[in-house]
Amino acid sequence: MRPPSWLLASLAAQIAFVPALAQEQKITSANPNGGRPEIHNVKEMREAGGYSAPGARAYADMAAEAGGQLWPVTLYYRCQALRERRPLKAPAPKPIEVFDKVYSIGTAENNIWAIDTKDGIILLDTLTTEADAKNVIVANMRALGLDPRRIRIILITHNHLDHFGGAAYLKALSGARIGMSREDWEGDPKWGKLPVKAGEDFFLTDGQQVTLGDRTLTVLMTPGHTPGTISLLFPVTDKGMPHMASLFGGQGSPRDVASLLEFRRSLNHFADYTDLMQADVVLSNHTVGDDGLTRVTALANRKAGDPNPYVVGREGVVRYDAEWRMCLSADIDEAVSKAAPGTMLPTRPPAKP
Numbered sequence: 001m002r003p004p005s006w007l008l009a010s011l012a013a014q015i016a017f018v019p020a021l022a023q024e025q026k027i028t029s030a031n032p033n034g035g036r037p038e039i040h041n042v043k044e045m046r047e048a049g050g051y052s053a054p055g056a057r058a059y060a061d062m063a064a065e066a067g068g069q070l071w072p073v074t075l076y077y078r079c080q081a082l083r084e085r086r087p088l089k090a091p092a093p094k095p096i097e098v099f100d101k102v103y104s105i106g107t108a109e110n111n112i113w114a115i116d117t118k119d120g121i122i123l124l125d126t127l128t129t130e131a132d133a134k135n136v137i138v139a140n141m142r143a144l145g146l147d148p149r150r151i152r153i154i155l156i157t158h159n160h161l162d163h164f165g166g167a168a169y170l171k172a173l174s175g176a177r178i179g180m181s182r183e184d185w186e187g188d189p190k191w192g193k194l195p196v197k198a199g200e201d202f203f204l205t206d207g208q209q210v211t212l213g214d215r216t217l218t219v220l221m222t223p224g225h226t227p228g229t230i231s232l233l234f235p236v237t238d239k240g241m242p243h244m245a246s247l248f249g250g251q252g253s254p255r256d257v258a259s260l261l262e263f264r265r266s267l268n269h270f271a272d273y274t275d276l277m278q279a280d281v282v283l284s285n286h287t288v289g290d291d292g293l294t295r296v297t298a299l300a301n302r303k304a305g306d307p308n309p310y311v312v313g314r315e316g317v318v319r320y321d322a323e324w325r326m327c328l329s330a331d332i333d334e335a336v337s338k339a340a341p342g343t344m345l346p347t348r349p350p351a352k353p
C-alpha cells in the first residue's frame with residue numbers, strides 16, 4: 001500500500017536540493033573519472049554532504065563508512081551529487097573483455113555489456129539512438145571480433161531512452177528477441193518511443209531465469225528508478241576462475257518519497273539475492289554506478305597475475321549494497337524531516353511492491 005497521495009505530494013514539494021561543495025577531482029590515470037567528484041570518508045561526506053536533518057546526516061555518515069574506500073564515485077553520486085549534473089569530460093573507454101566472453105562496449109557515461117554464449121550474444125541495453133547503436137555498439141563489437149548479427153537476446157534494464165533507444169535498430173539487424181518488464185514496456189517512457197513488442201519478444205519478471213547457450217541470467221524486479229526497472233545476477237569467469245556478477249538496473253534516485261521508499265525496498269530485495277548467490281562482482285549500466293571508468297582503466301593496464309579490478313569480493317558487494325541503502329535512507333530522512341507538521345508518514349509500513 002502506498003502512503004496517501006496528498007502526503008507524498010507534500011513531501012515531494014519539500015525535498016531540498018542542496019548544491020554540492022566537493023572539489024572537482026583532477027583527471028589522472030589514478031582518477032580517470034572525467035571530473036566526477038569523489039567522497040572517500042565521513043569527513044568528506046560532511047563537507048560535501050548538504051544533509052541537515054540529524055537522521056539524514058547519520059545515514060550519510062554510515063554510507064561513507066560503508067563505501068568510501070571502494071566506491072568513492074558512486075558515493076558522491078548517490079548521497080550528494082545526483083542533482084548536480086557536471087558534464088563528463090572523460091573520453092569513451094576502449095571496448096574490452098572484462099570477464100571471459102563478457103565485454104564492455106559502451107560510452108564514458110553508459111555502459112553496455114555483451115555476453116557471448118555458444119548460441120549467440122546477450123546484449124544488456126542499447127544506448128540512446130540508432131546512430132549510437134551503429135557507431136558505438138556495432139563498431140565496438142566488430143573491433144572485438146564479435147558479429148552483431150549474432151545478438152539473440154537484448155535485455156533492457158528500464159524504459160529510459162539512453163537504455164532502449166538503439167533497440168529497434170539492433171533487433172532489425174540481428175533478429176534478436178527483446179526482454180523488458182511489463183511495467184516499463186507498457187509504461188510511459190517520458191522520452192522517446194519504445195520499441196514495438198513483437199511476438200517473440202518477452203516480459204521480464206521477478207526471479208525469472210533467462211538462458212542462452214551456456215549462460216543463465218537471473219532477473220529481479222527492482223522498481224524505484226522507474227516502475228519496472230530490472231536487475232540481474234549472472235555467473236562469470238575470469239581466466240577460468242568462477243565469480244558471480246550483480247548488476248542493478250537503475251541508477252539515479254527519484255525525487256519523491258514514495259519512489260525513494262520503493263527503491264530502498266528494491267535494494268533490500270537485490271541484497272537478498274547478492275547474499276544468497278554470493279555475488280563478488282559489481283557491474284553497472286552506467287559508469288557512475290560501479291566506479292566504472294576507474295575500473296576499466298585499471299583493467300586495461302592489468303599485468304599478468306594482477307587481480308581483475310571488477311572482482312571486489314563479498315566485502316565489496318556488501319559495502320556497495322549498504323552504501324546505496326544508506327544514501328537512499330539519507331534522502332528519505334531529509335525529505336520526511338522537512339515535511340510540514342501533521343504530514344508525517346503513517347506508522348504502518350508500506351507493503352512490499
Ligand SMILES: [Zn+2]
Nearest residue numbers: 158160225251
Ligand atoms: Zn534511467
